[in-house]
Amino acid sequence: MNRLLAALGALLLLATAPLARAHEVRPAYLQIRQTGQDLYQVTWKQPVMGEFAIRLVPHLSNGWLDARPGDEVVTPTFLIRSWTVRARPADTLEGRDLAVEGLERSITDVLVRAELADGRTFETILKPDHPEARIAFPHTGGLSVPAYFQLGVEHILTGIDHLMFVLGLLLLVGVRWRLVKAITAFTAAHSLTLGASAVGLVHAPSAVIEALVALSIVFVAAELVNTARGRVGLTARHPWLIAFTFGLLHGFAFAGALAEVGLPPNAIPLALLLFNLGVEAGQLLFVGAAILAILALRPLRRRLPAGWARLAPRLAPYAIGSFAAFWFLQRAAIALA
Template sequence: MRRARAFLAALALGLLAATAGQAHEVRPAYLEIHQDAPERFVVTWKQPIMGDVAIRLEPRLSNDWLNRPPAEDFISPAYRIRTWRIAKANPQALAGQTLRVDGLERTITDVLVSVRLVDGRAFDTILKADAPTVRLSLARRAGLAVAAYFRLGVEHILTGVDHLMFVLGLLLLVGIGWRLVKAITAFTVAHSLTLAASAVGLARVPSAVVEALVALSIVFVASELMNARRGQGGITARWPWLIAFAFGLLHGFAFAGALAEVGLPRDAVPAALFLFNVGVEAGQLLFVAGAILTILALRPLRLRLSVRLDRLGQALAPYAIGSFAAFWFIERAAAAFA
């Protein structure tokens, strides 16, 4: 168990060092093409911003629709939103066209793409840094691109350092066993509930407030790690499932906000959130399984750490997790009040 905790402590430090400061600055951009009449289209581009800072991204269509100035261009608290209104367009003007987002290859941002035509045909996909171009295929009827939203959920959790830090903090506290299973299950049930509540509009919490509270939850887990190291078992050590459930509710609102703020098609939001939630859970289990399998693989090698190094790793991990989480909390709280 000592070696397992030492490994998890090292994993925490490595994960933080490799991705320090990123947290969830991987919010997706969103491009929607909606045909609201036989010869009329509306193109909406939503790009995440932080204050006055925005990554330089430019959507391009091979039919030159987006080369003209937008009809609307404004800044919301979290996004820059541009709208093009295309009148007297050929109803087949989109079929086979190429969509590209210039600058995407230099980012870690994804772009959700949604196309809806009046005859029921639709197209959904995700553009990524290594694949910033797509050919619009409009053969299928309206519905969700299951793989697209599932994949986004997986990637959202695996690139969400703050959420992974919370899960890793639970691992450090309870170790490998049934207590971990109960804690992860409680976390899953909780964030699924708030995702569902958000999907049907029963609950709404400002995203900036949620992100600040998520960071605060990690600070709490870090403080519990320090108490456990001193031999003072806190509430998380005694009832990890209870804390996992309570903070899982917050994390669920954060997961929902990652899609809800983007502005998914109205008829697709509940199903998209469900698929996204399944992807989040798959990514979370992949992360936990990866950590556990690595520990089990190291055991036959009889990897030996000195007592001093073991203690150093266990001491540094809660300080590192708590420091980064405190920074995120201050940054996000300032943004919420702003």
Template structure:
């Protein structure tokens, strides 16, 4: 049984490291671009255009409209948190019905989120992808379109959030028994759902940089607990992983809220967008857990055996990378 567990962990680690290398390579590019158009006077919009940057270079993306538009003010550029933000005022007497294209999007691996807010209170939220870089701006949003956009954003955020998945993987390694695993995953889900909602709705305000550094430290802690358990010393994570999952889940929820704040929420559909973003995060988390458990089933049938020293590899690898993230994030304060 021990050899099976070792094989499972090693196999999981291989997939996780592959995902890590991909995520590291495209860490900035997978973040969505963001275009907001807020109508301040009839036919006149305040425009905010945020594009992810790689180092000192931004992605070559540009919003393009099929109808008549003109700049009514000089654009102001600002670099903030790995993104170039440009603001200006645009005149567009007939914006509804125009085709909006995010030029250059088809050559990237990122998406673009667009929010249009009209003076009459109607809004529209659109998601543009490399495969679909253009769309017609409709008269207004529908609840189903908002739900679909934020559900997919939630799924993508967790599946590309290597630090969050590393924490979940560490919990899976240290947790034994189906019932205990259900309790642990449920506790993590409840905890980060609470803080995601509180922070997004403005009831909790926490600086994002310390939160991200502490999230990395939470992974280091669970990795250290795995090592202690393998040495015969049972810590709290091994004895009550659901308690650790809940406590650190509160931090991870604040991390999700920080990502959602960068994306923004559509006026008039904030509760719906928040709900479906959270459902997307849960769906992505369940996809990951399901993949790990599927690998477990495959390895059990294969009856693989590994040297005893391989038991140390996953915890040390996860802990070392998480410690690197901790130092990196602290250095960015």
């Protein structure tokens, strides 16, 4: 069974190899906030990796963003641009078209939030296959529940590094009761750090956290190699403990996916809660799909060629470990810079 699980893991990794950029699918963020009767503050925040940034340019059909931004800041993880707009009396946001140039050539989503002085809000998510939207204000105040939940689902399903960690646990533990305890411990841990980040009790540098997340995957990969060689390690003996410990790190990374894009302070707790629920839904979808695939492949267990059966237990952990080691070195360099 372990060999079949490892073979499945290798196939999944080969299928997802083109997405090995991991969390360069961090969302971008566009905030439009009315600060006076005819004054608007527009903030654009897009993820970068060191000195590299995909060319993404937001546009409004009323031309507000055609002028050069009043301020531009580049950090190791984000490019931030802002505009202060004085609008004409008849120049409102209602019914205006919003588009992000270059989004269709990326794997980045854009979380959009527009807020008027009277409390009405508009929220949506732009995607590479749908980079345009028309602004409308159908409700008064509050958060758009589907937007943050949907972003959470997509974040975990496109977060290859987080999925590799979960896959590593699955390959180590197998389809058995201990897997339920390990996944529960992982969920509880990252929910704790999400909640603590939401209320401002704890804070950790995002670049350091991302590097440690990659290191946690390297650790699980090493445990997989030891198990394949017949040496049962700490993770195999106590998977729930390792899942909980590293789940705390992954929770900080999940929180950073929203907190760092600049959500309004009064919206962060609810946004993170909805995002966390989306993460859990996506995680369960991934685990469920992997388990169904394992069960479907069980009848083929005895038909595997002898050479493949010997290679498979080592292929998956080395593939996981190679990706994770590359991410760790890359992210550590950014954190030190």
